[in-house]
Amino acid sequence: xxxxxxxxxxxxxxxxxxxxxxxxxxxxxxxxxxxxxxxxxxxxxxxxxxxxxxxxxxxxxxxxxxxxxxxxxxxxxxxxxxxxxxxxxxxxxxxxxxxxxxxxxxxxxxxxxxxxxxxxxxxxxxxxxxxxxxxxxxxxxxxxxxxxxxxxxxxxxxxxxxxxxxxxxxxxxxxxxxxxxxxxxxxxxxxxxxxxxxxxxxxxxxxxxxxxxxxxxxxxxxxxxxxxxxxxxxxxxxxxxxxxxxxxxxxxxxxxxxxxxxxxxxxxxxxxxxxxxxxxxxxxxxxxxxxxxxxxxxxxxxxxxxxxxxxxxxxxxxxxxxxxxxxxxxxxxxxxxxxxxxxxxxxxxxxxxxxxxxxxxxxxxxxxxxxxxxxxxxxxxxxxxxxxxxxxxxxxxxxxxxxxxxxxxxxxxxxxxxxxxxxxxxxxxxxxxxxxxxxxxxxxxxxxxxxxxxxxxxxxxxxxxxxxxxxxxxxxxxxxxxxxxxxxxxxxxxxxxxxxxxxxxx
Amino acid sequence: xxxxxxxxxxxxxxxxxxxxxxxxxxxxxxxxxxxxxxxxxxxxxxxxxxxxxxxxxxxxxxxxxxxxxxxxxxx
Numbered sequence: 001x002x003x004x005x006x007x008x009x010x011x012x013x014x015x016x017x018x019x020x021x022x023x024x025x026x027x028x029x030x031x032x033x034x035x036x037x038x039x040x041x042x043x044x045x046x047x048x049x050x051x052x053x054x055x056x057x058x059x060x061x062x063x064x065x066x067x068x069x070x071x072x073x074x075x076x077x078x079x080x081x082x083x084x085x086x087x088x089x090x091x092x093x094x095x096x097x098x099x100x101x102x103x104x105x106x107x108x109x110x111x112x113x114x115x116x117x118x119x120x121x122x123x124x125x126x127x128x129x130x131x132x133x134x135x136x137x138x139x140x141x142x143x144x145x146x147x148x149x150x151x152x153x154x155x156x157x158x159x160x161x162x163x164x165x166x167x168x169x170x171x172x173x174x175x176x177x178x179x180x181x182x183x184x185x186x187x188x189x190x191x192x193x194x195x196x197x198x199x200x201x202x203x204x205x206x207x208x209x210x211x212x213x214x215x216x217x218x219x220x221x222x223x224x225x226x227x228x229x230x231x232x233x234x235x236x237x238x239x240x241x242x243x244x245x246x247x248x249x250x251x252x253x254x255x256x257x258x259x260x261x262x263x264x265x266x267x268x269x270x271x272x273x274x275x276x277x278x279x280x281x282x283x284x285x286x287x288x289x290x291x292x293x294x295x296x297x298x299x300x301x302x303x304x305x306x307x308x309x310x311x312x313x314x315x316x317x318x319x320x321x322x323x324x325x326x327x328x329x330x331x332x333x334x335x336x337x338x339x340x341x342x343x344x345x346x347x348x349x350x351x352x353x354x355x356x357x358x359x360x361x362x363x364x365x366x367x368x369x370x371x372x373x374x375x376x377x378x379x380x381x382x383x384x385x386x387x388x389x390x391x392x393x394x395x396x397x398x399x400x401x402x403x404x405x406x407x408x409x410x411x412x413x414x415x416x417x418x419x420x421x422x423x424x425x426x427x428x429x430x431x432x433x434x435x436x437x438x439x440x441x442x443x444x445x446x447x448x449x450x451x452x453x454x455x456x457x458x459x460x461x462x463x464x465x466x467x468x469x470x471x472x473x474x475x476x477x478x479x480x481x482x483x484x485x486x487x488x489x490x491x492x493x494x495x496x497x498x499x500x501x502x503x504x505x506x
Numbered sequence: 507x508x509x510x511x512x513x514x515x516x517x518x519x520x521x522x523x524x525x526x527x528x529x530x531x532x533x534x535x536x537x538x539x540x541x542x543x544x545x546x547x548x549x550x551x552x553x554x555x556x557x558x559x560x561x562x563x564x565x566x567x568x569x570x571x572x573x574x575x576x577x578x579x580x581x
Contacts, residue, residue: 085533223530226537226565229557252541258557413538457519464520469536 002174003147006073008211009035016188016214022063024219029063031214037067037129041104042074042138044128048101048121051076051141052149054362056100058082058091059125060108061198061219066207068104068125069152069198076141077101078150080165081198084109087465088116090163094155095120097165097363147171153362154201156301157417157471159408161424165362166201172304175355177208179329180306184269184293186242188214191266193240195220195249200414201301202273205244215242225249228258235264244271244297246414247278254281259288273297273306275411276402280318298324298402301416302371302386304356307331308400323399324392331356333400335392339376342393347403350392353385410439412446415470422446422473425466429454434482436490437473438499448473449495451481477502510572513546523568530562540565547571553578 002008009031012021017032029037045055055072057079059065065081072079080098082091095103095118102121105113113122147170155163180186186209194217196202210217218238224231231253235243250272253259270285270292277296286294299306310325327333334341337348353375360368375383391403408419419437426435431454438447450459456476463472483494514523521534529535535543543565544555555578564574 223533223562226530226535226540227561230561248537252537255541256544256557256560258560261557455519457515460518460520470538474538474542 002178004073004142004145004149004170005151005173005177005208005211006038006070006142008177008208009038009070012211012214019188019214020216021210021214022066022217022219024062025221026060026062026064029067034063034067034070036133037064038070038074039133039135039138040129040131041068041071041125043134044123044131045071045075045077045102046134046137048075048077050101051144053077054080054098054100054153055102055104056080056082056095056098057104058084058109058113059104059106060084061222062106063219064106064125065198069207072104073151074138074141076145078152078167080153080155083197083199083468084112086468089466090468091116092118094163094165097155097162098153099363145170147174148359150359152204154199154301157409157415157421158367159418159420161421163421164364164367166301167359167362168301168304169359172356172358173204173208175330176205176304176306176328177212180205180309181209181212183309183329184242184271184295186213186215190215190242190269191238191240192217193220193235193238193243193245194218195225195243195245196274197222200274201305202244202246204305225252228253228256229261232258232262232264235267236262239266240264241266242269242271243267244273246274247272247276247281248413250285251278251281254284259284263288267292269293269295271295271297273299274414277322279316279320279322282312282322283316283318286312296322296324299328299356300386300388300390302358303331303352303354303388304358307352307354307356308333310399321401323395323397323401325399327352328356330354335394335400336376336387341377344394344396344398347391347393349406350388350390350400350402351385352388353383357384357386408437410446412439412444413470415468417446417471419446422448422467422471425463425471426450426459426473428466429459429462431458434490436482436492436495438492438496440475440499440503445474446472447475447477447499449477449479449482449499451479507572509550510547510568510575513543513550514568514571517542517546527567530566535565543571547575551575551579553581 012031013035020028021031021034022029055077057068069079106125151170153165153167158164192206194206294312296310298308308324310323332353335348342348372384375385389406422437432452435450483491485491
């Protein structure tokens, strides 16, 4: 039984030492190189002591950053990828929650790191690559490791403005990897075209599929996702045959008609996750790839990337939503209406049970207790379930269909965003009296209503220091005053009606 | 040209467009911006921007975007 994800790596380093594991414009790493580099990093990190302690990795997206993650694991600790382009305040908020033993950076992220004025330990990766591996010490750490030890923490948007660190164990990732490499027949023949950033949990699948099966993962330059023709030419050049992308990326390709010009010939498996895949754009892809495997995958970070999936096995009209399907292997997904199971056709909250459950939110017992609760269907012994906050129902075929969110969480360009986090940031700007955000699902725009003296350029300039670019409002509407409900709260419904009226014709 | 500047500043009031030759390569415009911009340009100038024209070279500066618009208006 696999207890630690490093066992995957070590098996591959023996079986396929010279095969490329990870590639990018910056360079490649073979399985053997990856193992050796990770061990060097792991050995160096031993000096920061600790067991199951957080370590933050803020690097460019390169094969070397994968070695850094695994190096943290070799040292007996867990990793948190941090996006270099994230605003300073948000990075500091994450580091404040984590209190990491060390912040690992690379030469290219040195400038951003020094701008943080972070006072903890910082290590530049390129400077420790000559470390002599201490096999005995690493082996001893492994000896004491168990599969419920944490592997990584990923931060998601929090409504109060403080991101939450979802903490995931080895067993959850092993549970996931064993299932989907089998379900999607991933082998060493696969060349995975990676889109998902490392701070986004979809990348976890790409990464561990490589370690488990000997496949290769190519990191596609981010810039290409703005330019469909170049992107498709790249897939052709690299002979990429497997992609698991956020729907926004697939939609840009479909909408620009780029597939009419270039049809990458090697592509066989096309998966999407992170937000709802619009059926119209799915059909445009399907038309070009009638024989490819298409799968719609769903899951919050708290359930280790995926908890349901649907392999598209029938025709769908453009206005018919793709179901999210069925629970993944060894994962129980059910819909609760109050404290009882929903009937077919009845909507309720999607809940999850199984090894996929996160260990909780790091240093946040309150939020953990709210989302991970005792199974209301089982009063007999302790058993945790995760409440996703997503409303879903079973269709007449018994497939799960996603309907809506329970709260103010949205999916925008594949990013999970709490509108409250944007509001908190906006309301902290000096010339703003108050601000409220809505999401326009149709045009996929974040709409900000605000009162105050601030000009729009001023708002965005201020937001640059506080929230990532993908949280920027796309439309800003200045109000004389906010509509209020009877009990004095801002009337979001009235704002929505106002917006719909004003924008009906645009 | 005036309309183009208006579209750009409305899209990203926080970006200094004038004289910037690396709007894409420098990371100022991301894929959401490019998609929105393409939509706005098509509407404003009554042109069609095909996938062939959606390449970084055509979006790296105000001049490049303007040249693209003019080229497509002539077609």
